[in-house]
Amino acid sequence: MRVKIEKLVYGGEGLAHENGEAVFVPFVLPGEEVEIEAGERKKKFVRGRLTRVVNASPERVDAQCPHFGVCGGCDYQHIAYEAQLRYKEQILRETFRRLGKIDWKGPVTVHASPPWQYRNRAQWKIRTPSGDRASASVNEAAGIGYFRAGSSTLCPVEACPILSPKLFATFEALRGALREGQLPETLREVEAFVDAEDRGVLLNISCTSLPRAAETIAKMLRERIEDVKSILIQDARGERMSLHGPGFLQYKVAQNSFRVGHMSFFQVNRFLVEEMASVVAATAGSGEVALDLYAGVGLFAMSLAKSFGHVEAVEANPASARDLETNAGLSGKTIAARNDSTEAFLAAWRRKRGGAAPDAVIVDPPRAGIEPEALDKLIEIAPQRIVYASCDPSTLARDLAKLCAKAYALQALYLFDMFPQTYHIEAIARLDRVR
Secondary structure, three states, rough: OOEEEEEOOOOEEEEEEOOOOEEEEEOOOOOOOOEEEEEEEEEEEEEEEEEEEEEEOEOOOOOOOOOOOOOOOOOOOOOOOHHHHHHHHHHHHHHHHHHHHHOOOOEEEEEOOOOOOOOOOOEEEEEOOOOOOOOOOOOEEEEEEEEEEOOOOEEEOOOOOOOHHHHHHHHHHHHHHOOOOOOOOOEEEEEEEEEEOOOEEEEEEEEEEEOOOOOHHHHHHHHHOOEEEEEEEEOOOOOOOEOOOOOOOEEEOOEEEEEEEOOOOOOOOOOOOOHHHHHHHHHHOEEEEEEOOOOOHHHHHHHHOOOOEEEEEEOOOHHHHHHHHHHHHHHHOOOEEEEEEEEEEEEEHHHHHHOOOEEEEEEOOOOOOOOOOHHHHHHHOOEEEEEEEEEHHHHHHHHHHHHHHHHHHEEEEEOOOOOOOOOOOOEEEEEOOOO
């Protein structure tokens, strides 16, 4: 069928309507007339595969990556970067209106990123020529790369322009080792993380079963990849593992240095980490007590400690919590690190502190947003200010709707483009207590 694209929606697709049905199409732009082949059909919508652009938007550009459209990693390489930012702002506002019933008329302060070579972390899927084929598709070729769009089938790649130079050099080294038969047959995934200088490398190696020759594999990788700081080799279930190195690397942000371990979360855009931490701290303001919930390794807590007399940083993941405790201890600042769930911590805070409210609370939950019970307890402790960092505008809109229905008002909204060339949106919202 031939359709005209009306707008972009969250998830990387364009929306059109035809014969009373909503039609979703990837790799398009608003205003374009396109021909598509209908694919998935549901009661109220159709998903189509783009076959031809009949009338192209002036904002359409040539993709830099030869694998774009097949590899599932990027969604927007066909859109000029300034237009990507504008569409993301529109999607953020619309998501707030549609899901949160929040019609934000104020400005959205956009923090752009260099659009290429920004990633400091990547996960590569690997299929060895003679590996176990039981879990692989019959059409799946040996190689290293990412999953194809909308599938779990490997898309082998030779280029990836969103990787930092060191990450791409690491990818090339692994591709060479695969080509020469030096990787174990059971290898399925490699995750690589590089430091702020784009020099030191942390490697997580996942295999269907732990290789017997783990030491030999680690030695080979160190020879092929310069400045590897630590290597963790484990089975896919994480039940058996072999560590080669200290288990972490140091990541410098402004004047602070963070220990980041193999299983810890850290922001993936190497250009915006410092800017994001600075904006969160400035937005939180100052006071006696601040809480940093879902704190990770302490990125925001360290910045908050400059303006608050006492900071409580809470992280449920044991690996991140260990790094958080180390970073807090070495900082010389007044930061108390807690390995606990947000809900349990807030319940305990309420019991211990009674009516004493913190001056500011930072929340940076995973994609699913704040758990309903934890959100209820956050409202109960009644902080004067909440700064909410989110990687999913849908769950952000849902949680803000509940906060604004109780006692808070949205005061400022920021969009950090942590993931150029993709549909993903990182937003920061500031809410102040108004009643």
